[in-house]
Amino acid sequence: MAVERYTKDHEWVRVEDGIGTVGITEHAQAQLGDIVFVEVPEPGRQAKQGDAVAVVESVKAASDVFAPVSGEVVEVNSEIATQPALVNEDAQGKAWFFKVKISNPAELDGLMDKSAYEAFVKEAS
C-alpha cells in the first residue's frame, strides 16, 4: 500500500517499497498558473530534506521544489522537462518530478496526510 504525504511547500510524496515519488500538488499548479519550464535534479544526487532540488517556472515566477525527505535521487521524469504544461494537466499523476530512495523514513512522520494538507490549504487561502 502506498502512503501519500504532503509538505507545507505544496509537494506530495508517494512512498512505496522505500522509494518516494515526488511532485507538486494540484493546489500548487493552480496557484502557479501556466507552467513553462521545469528543471529536474541529476539522478544520483544525494538530497537532504528541504534541499532545493528542482525548479518549476510559470509565466509569472520561478519556484523551487524541495526534497520532502532525504535520500538519493534514483529516477527523474524527463517528460515534464520537455512538456512543462503536463504539470498543469496532471500534477499529482503523470507529472511527478523525481523518485528518491528514502534514507530516513522517520522524516515522513513530520509531513501531513491528505486531510491535514487539505485543511492547511484551506487555512492559507
Next chain:
Amino acid sequence: MSAHRTTDEPLRRTPLHRLNLELGAKMVPFAGYDMPVHYRLGILKEHLHTRAKAGLFDVSHMGQADLVGPDHATTALALEKLVPADVLNLAPGQQRYSQLLNEAGGIIDDLMLTRPALPAHAGRLYLVVNASRKEVDYDHISARLPANVRLEPAPNRALLALQGPAANQAMLALSPPTNALAFMMGANVHVDGIDCHVSRSGYTGEDGFEISVAAERAEELARLLLAQDGVEPIGLGARDSLRLEAGLCLYGHDIDEATSPVEAGLAWSIQKRRRVEGGFPGARRIGEELAHGTKRRRVGIRPDGRAPAREGSEIVARSGERLGTVTSGGFGPSLNGPIAMGYLPQSCAAPATPVNLMVRGKALGASVAALPFVPHRYAR
C-alpha cells in the same frame, strides 16, 4: 507564491472592480491598486488570444491628467521644458510617446501625450503616466509650470485598452470614426453613445485603441466591448509578456532615473527640432550621447534553452566578465520560449553576440537579439 502587501494602506479599486471580479479575475496588488493579473483563460492563453483576436485590458490605474493653458503653443512650450519630444508641432489629435527627464537626463517617468482634436479643448494636452509614478510626476510637473498653465489630474476617468488584430473590427461597429484613426492619433468620439477619447495606440505591439472614459460609464463601455466578436478580458500578466515581446520598456524595470532615453533605445522619440534646440532637462548629456553614443544600451536577449532569466539576472561574457543585468525577463508565449531585455556595453550589444545569463548560480548560454522579438503590427 503569495502576494505581499508592502503598506497598510487599503488598495485602491478601478471603476471596473466589480466587473473584474464577475469575470473571474485573480486580483493582485499593483502600484497601490487591486488589479486583475489574469482572468479565467490564464496568462498564456490571454497573451495568445490578444495576438490572434482582441483583448480588453483595464488600465484605469494609469494616471490621466490634462495640462491646461491659454493656447496650444503656451501649453506645449511649458511641457517641452520637461520632456525631449516636439510637443509644439503636434497636429490636432496627434499623440506622442515621451519621457519626463531629470536634470541629469534620467527618466522620471515615460508618458503619452496627446494634443486634443476637439476645438473646445484647444490649449490642452492629455497626459497618461504610469500608476506607480502619478504622485511624483504630478508634483514634478506642477512645480515647473508657468502661472498661466496648470495640471488637472483626472482621477474620475477610467482607461481601457482594446488590443489585437480584431480590435479595429470590434470598434468599427460601436464607433465608426475610430476606423479612420492612424497609429498615434486620437479623437473625441462616441462609442455607442458614450463620450470617450480614443487613441490608436497601446502597449502590446498590436493594432488597437486606448479608450479614456468617465468612471461612471466605464463598466457599461467594457461590457459593450466584451460583447463584440473575439474580445476577451486580459490581465496585467499578459500585458507584461505582450509588451516584453514587443520590446517596450516598463518603468522602474527597463528605465529609471539613472537611465537616459538614448541608452534605453528611445532616441527615436526625440524629434529633430528638440535635438537642435535643446531646452529640456539633461539636454547636454543627451546631445552628447546622440552625437557620440552611449557606453551601454538596452538590448534584447534570447536564452538558448528553455529556462527564463528573470529581472536581476547577471549578464556575463563567455569569458566570465560581468557585463550587465537583465531588466525584464520571462517567457514569451508567442515565441514559445524565454526572452529578456537588459543593458550591455556597446561592444557586445550587436544582435547574435553570445553571452551567458546567471540563473540560480549557473551560466546559461544566450545571445543578443534584435528588438522587438515579435514584429509590431500597428495601423500605419
